[in-house]
Amino acid sequence: MTDKRRQILEATLTLCAEDGLQGAATARIAKAAGVANGTLFHHFPSKEVLIQQLYQDIKQRLGAAISEADPALTLKEQVRHYWGQSMVWMIEHPYELKFVLDFFHSPLLSRPLRSQILSDTLRFLPRLLAQGQASGALHPVPPELMLEVCQSQFLACASLFVDKPTLGQDADWQEGAFTLFWSTIARSTHDT
Structure with a gap:
Protein backbone atom coordinates (compact mmCIF):
# COMPACT_ATOMS: atom_id res chain seq x y z
CA MET A 1 0.00 0.00 0.00
CA SER A 46 -15.56 7.76 -4.68
CA LYS A 47 -16.24 8.24 -1.00
CA GLU A 48 -18.21 5.01 -1.06
CA VAL A 49 -15.18 3.07 -2.33
CA LEU A 50 -12.95 4.82 0.21
CA ILE A 51 -15.23 3.87 3.11
CA GLN A 52 -15.54 0.29 1.87
CA GLN A 53 -11.76 0.03 1.53
CA LEU A 54 -11.30 1.33 5.07
CA TYR A 55 -13.73 -1.30 6.37
CA GLN A 56 -11.82 -4.00 4.50
CA ASP A 57 -8.49 -2.64 5.77
CA ILE A 58 -9.70 -2.78 9.39
CA LYS A 59 -10.96 -6.33 8.96
CA GLN A 60 -7.65 -7.35 7.34
CA ARG A 61 -5.64 -5.87 10.20
CA LEU A 62 -7.88 -7.59 12.72
CA GLY A 63 -7.53 -10.90 10.89
CA ALA A 64 -3.74 -10.53 10.74
CA ALA A 65 -3.60 -9.99 14.51
CA ILE A 66 -5.40 -13.26 15.30
CA SER A 67 -3.44 -16.48 15.57
CA GLU A 68 -4.87 -19.82 14.49
CA ALA A 69 -6.52 -21.81 17.26
CA ASP A 70 -5.22 -25.26 18.04
CA PRO A 71 -7.55 -27.65 16.17
CA ALA A 72 -7.15 -30.16 19.03
CA LEU A 73 -9.14 -27.80 21.29
CA THR A 74 -12.87 -28.29 21.73
CA LEU A 75 -15.04 -26.18 19.47
CA LYS A 76 -15.98 -23.98 22.43
CA GLU A 77 -12.32 -23.40 23.31
CA GLN A 78 -11.47 -22.58 19.69
CA VAL A 79 -14.32 -20.06 19.60
CA ARG A 80 -13.12 -18.64 22.95
CA HIS A 81 -9.61 -18.28 21.49
CA TYR A 82 -10.86 -16.26 18.50
CA TRP A 83 -13.31 -14.26 20.62
CA GLY A 84 -10.61 -13.31 23.13
CA GLN A 85 -8.03 -12.27 20.56
CA SER A 86 -10.60 -10.31 18.56
CA MET A 87 -11.86 -8.58 21.69
CA VAL A 88 -8.36 -7.56 22.78
CA TRP A 89 -7.66 -6.11 19.33
CA MET A 90 -10.91 -4.13 19.25
CA ILE A 91 -10.36 -2.77 22.77
CA GLU A 92 -6.86 -1.67 21.73
CA HIS A 93 -8.23 -0.01 18.56
CA PRO A 94 -11.23 2.07 19.67
CA TYR A 95 -11.32 4.22 16.51
CA GLU A 96 -11.52 1.11 14.37
CA LEU A 97 -14.33 -0.21 16.55
CA LYS A 98 -16.25 3.06 16.35
CA PHE A 99 -15.89 3.09 12.57
CA VAL A 100 -17.04 -0.53 12.25
CA LEU A 101 -20.03 0.13 14.50
CA ASP A 102 -21.05 3.19 12.46
CA PHE A 103 -20.45 1.50 9.13
CA PHE A 104 -21.86 -1.94 9.97
CA HIS A 105 -25.44 -0.92 9.20
CA SER A 106 -24.64 1.83 6.72
CA PRO A 107 -26.28 1.75 3.28
CA LEU A 108 -22.73 2.08 1.92
CA LEU A 109 -22.03 -1.48 3.05
CA SER A 110 -24.30 -4.00 1.39
CA ARG A 111 -24.81 -7.34 3.09
CA PRO A 112 -23.17 -9.27 0.23
CA LEU A 113 -20.09 -7.02 0.38
CA ARG A 114 -19.95 -7.28 4.19
CA SER A 115 -20.16 -11.08 3.96
CA GLN A 116 -17.49 -11.17 1.26
CA ILE A 117 -15.10 -8.98 3.27
CA LEU A 118 -15.70 -11.10 6.36
CA SER A 119 -15.05 -14.32 4.45
CA ASP A 120 -11.88 -12.89 2.89
CA THR A 121 -10.40 -11.40 6.06
CA LEU A 122 -11.62 -13.53 8.96
CA ARG A 123 -11.56 -16.90 7.22
CA PHE A 124 -11.66 -18.84 10.47
CA LEU A 125 -15.15 -17.60 11.37
CA PRO A 126 -17.33 -19.05 8.58
CA ARG A 127 -15.22 -22.24 8.65
CA LEU A 128 -15.56 -22.67 12.40
CA LEU A 129 -19.29 -21.95 12.37
CA ALA A 130 -19.86 -24.42 9.53
CA GLN A 131 -17.84 -27.05 11.40
CA GLY A 132 -19.88 -26.44 14.55
CA GLN A 133 -23.17 -26.69 12.69
CA ALA A 134 -22.10 -29.85 10.85
CA SER A 135 -21.20 -31.50 14.16
CA GLY A 136 -24.52 -30.48 15.72
CA ALA A 137 -22.81 -28.32 18.37
CA LEU A 138 -24.23 -25.05 17.04
CA HIS A 139 -27.79 -24.12 16.19
CA PRO A 140 -28.73 -25.26 12.67
CA VAL A 141 -29.67 -21.83 11.34
CA PRO A 142 -28.77 -20.34 7.95
CA PRO A 143 -25.09 -19.31 7.85
CA GLU A 144 -25.95 -15.69 7.06
CA LEU A 145 -28.11 -15.47 10.19
CA MET A 146 -25.41 -17.09 12.32
CA LEU A 147 -22.79 -14.60 11.05
CA GLU A 148 -25.11 -11.64 11.70
CA VAL A 149 -25.80 -12.77 15.27
CA CYS A 150 -22.12 -13.43 15.95
CA GLN A 151 -20.98 -10.08 14.62
CA SER A 152 -23.73 -8.11 16.31
CA GLN A 153 -23.19 -9.68 19.72
CA PHE A 154 -19.42 -9.35 19.48
CA LEU A 155 -19.61 -5.68 18.47
CA ALA A 156 -22.08 -4.89 21.26
CA CYS A 157 -19.73 -6.36 23.88
CA ALA A 158 -16.65 -4.70 22.38
CA SER A 159 -18.46 -1.35 22.36
CA LEU A 160 -19.33 -1.70 26.05
CA PHE A 161 -15.74 -2.57 26.93
CA VAL A 162 -14.35 0.38 24.96
CA ASP A 163 -16.87 2.76 26.54
CA LYS A 164 -16.12 1.38 30.02
CA PRO A 165 -12.46 0.26 29.96
CA THR A 166 -12.50 -1.04 33.54
CA LEU A 167 -15.12 -3.59 32.50
CA GLY A 168 -13.02 -4.62 29.51
CA GLN A 169 -10.14 -5.36 31.89
CA ASP A 170 -12.31 -7.36 34.28
CA ALA A 171 -11.98 -11.13 33.79
CA ASP A 172 -15.51 -11.76 35.11
CA TRP A 173 -17.04 -9.34 32.60
CA GLN A 174 -14.99 -10.84 29.79
CA GLU A 175 -16.04 -14.35 30.77
CA GLY A 176 -19.65 -13.25 31.11
CA ALA A 177 -19.61 -11.72 27.63
CA PHE A 178 -18.20 -14.91 26.13
CA THR A 179 -20.63 -17.11 28.08
CA LEU A 180 -23.61 -15.13 26.76
CA PHE A 181 -22.21 -15.29 23.24
CA TRP A 182 -21.62 -19.03 23.42
CA SER A 183 -25.07 -19.73 24.87
CA THR A 184 -26.59 -17.83 21.94
CA ILE A 185 -24.95 -19.94 19.24
CA ALA A 186 -24.53 -23.34 20.95
CA ARG A 187 -27.27 -25.98 20.92
CA SER A 188 -26.40 -26.98 24.47
CA THR A 189 -24.24 -25.73 27.30
CA HIS A 190 -21.88 -28.71 26.99
CA ASP A 191 -18.32 -28.16 25.81
CA THR A 192 -18.10 -29.40 22.23
Missing part, protein backbone atom coordinates in the same frame (compact mmCIF):
# COMPACT_ATOMS: atom_id res chain seq x y z
CA THR A 2 1.38 3.43 -0.90
CA ASP A 3 2.08 6.04 1.75
CA LYS A 4 -0.54 8.39 0.27
CA ARG A 5 -3.16 5.66 0.26
CA ARG A 6 -2.32 4.80 3.90
CA GLN A 7 -2.48 8.50 4.88
CA ILE A 8 -5.92 8.81 3.30
CA LEU A 9 -7.22 5.69 5.06
CA GLU A 10 -5.86 6.87 8.43
CA ALA A 11 -7.34 10.35 8.00
CA THR A 12 -10.68 8.80 7.04
CA LEU A 13 -10.62 6.57 10.10
CA THR A 14 -9.90 9.49 12.43
CA LEU A 15 -12.57 11.75 10.95
CA CYS A 16 -15.19 8.99 10.80
CA ALA A 17 -14.48 7.96 14.40
CA GLU A 18 -14.69 11.55 15.62
CA ASP A 19 -17.49 12.92 13.42
CA GLY A 20 -19.27 9.89 11.95
CA LEU A 21 -19.51 8.90 8.32
CA GLN A 22 -21.48 12.00 7.37
CA GLY A 23 -18.99 14.35 9.01
CA ALA A 24 -16.09 12.97 7.01
CA ALA A 25 -16.42 14.91 3.77
CA THR A 26 -13.83 14.05 1.13
CA ALA A 27 -12.41 17.61 1.20
CA ARG A 28 -11.85 17.28 4.97
CA ILE A 29 -10.30 13.84 4.51
CA ALA A 30 -7.91 15.10 1.83
CA LYS A 31 -6.90 18.05 4.02
CA ALA A 32 -6.39 15.85 7.09
CA ALA A 33 -4.33 13.40 4.99
CA GLY A 34 -2.21 16.22 3.59
CA VAL A 35 -3.13 15.44 -0.01
CA ALA A 36 -5.00 17.21 -2.78
CA ASN A 37 -8.60 16.24 -3.56
CA GLY A 38 -7.38 14.88 -6.91
CA THR A 39 -4.92 12.61 -5.13
CA LEU A 40 -7.68 11.24 -2.92
CA PHE A 41 -9.85 10.49 -5.96
CA HIS A 42 -6.87 9.00 -7.79
CA HIS A 43 -6.58 6.36 -5.06
CA PHE A 44 -10.30 6.04 -4.31
CA PRO A 45 -12.76 6.90 -7.12
